[in-house]
Amino acid sequence: MQDDTRQTDLQNPFLAADPKGQPQANPEHYPLLRPSDIHATYNYLTPVTPVDQEKGEVSQDNSGANAGQYNMNRSESMASFLKRNDRVLVTWHNLNFCVPLTREDKALVKQQGRKKRNSFTAPLTEAVQDPHLNIRLVGNGRKMKQILSASNGYAKPGEMMAIMGASGSGKTSLLNVLAQRLSLSPGAILEGEVRMNNRVVDSNDFGKMGAFVQQDDILIETMTPRESFTFAARLRTTLSEKDIPLRVQEIIDRLALTQCADTRIGGVMLKGISGGERKRTSIGYELITDPIVILLDEPTSGLDSSTALRIIKDLKKEAMRGKTVIATIHQPSGSIFMEFERLLLLHDGYQLYQGPLKEITPYLNNVLKVKMGKYQNVADLIIKMAQAPGIVRFNLSNDELKSSYDQSIAPKMQRQMDAYEKKYNGFQARFSMIQADRSVSGFKQFSELFKRNLTYLLRNPATIRMTFINASFVALLVLALFWKVGEVDLKDDEEGTLTRRSIFNWVGLSFMLTNNIMMPSVQNVVLQMPLQVPVFKREIMNHMYSPTAYFWARTLSGIMIQLISPTLMTLIVFFGLGCPITIDNFLNFYTISLQLTIIGSSIGYMCGLMFDDDNAARGVCMFLTLIFMLVSGGLNNAANYPPVIDQIQYVSPNRYALEVYFRVMSNDQTYPSFLNYTLTEGMLLETLGFTRGYAMCHYVMGGLFGLFMCLGWFVIVCRNRKV
Template structure:
């Protein structure tokens, strides 16, 4: 059974004006905005979406518009200027460095971000910009491409009254420069409501009103819903038009009847809209193109792979440098485990009992393989989980391709994935008392690095495959444990059941342990 979210909507959003889409939760506001912005991921959409009378696809819409989501997903270690500049580099490849710098400075000035330009975005654990500055930075990141249309999903959500009013005033300024600004609002204050040029009010996926904001009160008065003096129009629409239940008059017995009366009342409001001159006007505007046609200059351009890789590499390196504690923790872990395990298996050949030597040698080498696999898988899972939302948002907005992102990320991580096992292997090799042979030492180090790289790849695979961090961490032991069991120490794989024995061939731990053992 299909659930219909939006039903028979017709309207027009005009340049130079701010249009607010209003409605209660579940009325279809964000669904409509996603369709308008070409960001629908699931479901089926019927109907036409026209720009200047020309039928366009979601991809075409995305190339001439910017979309500011409700949650501001920005890499917390970047400064405001760096975040905006990054978008300018990746989404405006036609600009030379001087033009790009000028564009970034203009946007920062327009959104009043001069004081915060060199402040990091921050997170729950790192002090950064304020909520209002963060929201304005998100708007600036879309505005730097100079889009013809700007979509915003609840841009005042979570902001105080003054900051919310500041953001809506800026949106009005942006519209006056000739842009079409469409924003979703849940229940704006009276001051914010009067900054809108037009409003579109939805209920249950259907249009209740669309037109000039200042004419909305008069329209509902004609419909039989006069707004009292000194009442916030938005509050009135929500409390007296979209909902008109009187809880004191409801009992368990007549609730069904009351719901039916409410449905009948809303049907009258829908019908009043369909027959109104405002609906006829927007039907006409939607189907008659303006004289201005879409030109190639309106469309955003995509940067080349080399540009994407180069700047993603710089950002990843900067992000790693500003997360010094993570780097320090990795090296501390290598030093700690190297010394700790080295002390446990200190000078294995010096033991008198041959059986003890063999037991300790196999145990030590097996632990080296397990440690390097596990120690390099877990950090990737946790760090990528922190960046996943940023990656999905930026990649979804067309800033860069998958190969350029992962190649840049792995390039920055590679030195640490090599250096950490090198430190661990160097300490353990000599503390274990293994053969004093340069060739065997370097093979030992190389095997440890290879197992570490496999662990890093495994962690990346798990982090990309499962969206929820808690679920990922719960499933990691489920996957790693069979790889350990068939790693060559615990089970004689020749006697294992045939339907399980194949696990040994996909276990990096087995290959690492075997190589380390053969090396000695």
């Protein structure tokens, strides 16, 4: 038995260079397990003889799967199983995928009102079928939209498979099902199985050994490709700090990103690398983990033909390294189309063709009797055929395409799939470098995310500039309105006019400060939340880090930037208000401004995480801040609220902040004597209902910060517990 060399991909022993220097899968180098790795319960078989005697693909397969075979102990975890496998046959069996009806679907169903018994029966349903909308009734009589219907198929290692079909035919849904990304479709029902090397995968398995490249390039725009790859390598691989730069450079070279490796990725607001480079960066971000299976949703969309071809050729190289590559593709050029080995054609969730690319033309000519022009692009023709069969041949219908597939292709495909499953059953090779079980500590996840988010914020000039401009503008406005309002001599104010005026000013000042610090801190966070949510969703689905690590890193780094605002505000405003300049007053003023800011941010995070819809998040934030403002004691006397409203002021940060600002102004003043009594600070505070005191206000503000942060953390954990 050969030795299982546990090498990294930098010295991939499974590749042999062909004379042109292209990496080639080398069947002779597939290592088997070391004797020490053999679990006692593995039942080793002698090298497998070709399992399928049928002429065709299986007997011609040179993927090296015959090198050895064992039956996996069912109690063994998928993680340890996959560690021994780097060549994965992906198969899927009888997939029926239904999603809840959208409001538009329901309206359509109502309109059509025509219900017909469904011809195919799956245990899932009793059914009603409509020609435009596949409706199924699930167990409890609920109607659902069927997106994939009895889909079977396989993709082999070393090959690239194209999934084609018109828009809405179910390509992305199939890819999502293969990647077990079911959390993207809440309420969806999936029947059938996805297997890898004949082992049924569950929702946690794919992220540990495969990669999914989404259609949209979801990247942090202020980072460079090199920084992005390094971040992914730190959190998703077991490579040492010494090896990470080498691995990153290897990916950069492999995807020809050298020229832009240190340029910011950019986005809508920030010019960065080109569209093709962005797409290759997205692919590299996933390839950094050296995944065994690579799924890509429309990797060429929006790119010019030469860039698209280049990307497909890059992917082809990955397939030649022994990876299983499956990509959905929409109207490819002839040259791109010819790079694929295998094709799956979908229409409304049904399969119309599946097999080697080279067999599509004979199938069209001989079975479907479709005449092709000499220079016709086959890819164009089959897309047209899937959309409107009558265009490519008179009288050709979708029903004929389906029945032709069922009769001519499905049985043979099924036999080949069974044969391959036997052949790849438990096939073993080198260790995968993806972290099967996340071994990066929670603290490491936190520190990497903290660094990334801080860099993101600091490199975002607009954010920093706006923070400075906003804080300075508000501070100057406050000074313009309340310049030296604390510097009045009340001593001989026997009429009390000056005193009333001053108290009115101090309350107004405190109210304005409270709102102008709280509101921007809430809004800054809520407005920024949507920018990073797609990145979070993608990474959390890849199990890169935990929601807890993300939450604390994101909020604490965000709050650090937010602290600029109250600091600037205090420095500009405090000395111009005419309040007694003492250390105590300054510290109280500054501390309460900081506390108000961080509470505002925590409310923003809590609401931003609670809703997917930005408008809903903004709406709830506005509502909360408005309520807190109304019970702050700035608009009416804090001692005189009606009973229910009175309770709200206990959780209103504005209420405590306003009291502290007022105390700073009223502190150390010399109060006048009237006919019957002498006004004191205590009397004044009691009359206005500001009776909590400095210490209590600061403690409660600390508690409220903790409360809103914990609520935000609770929301993010609950909302992502099923990912």
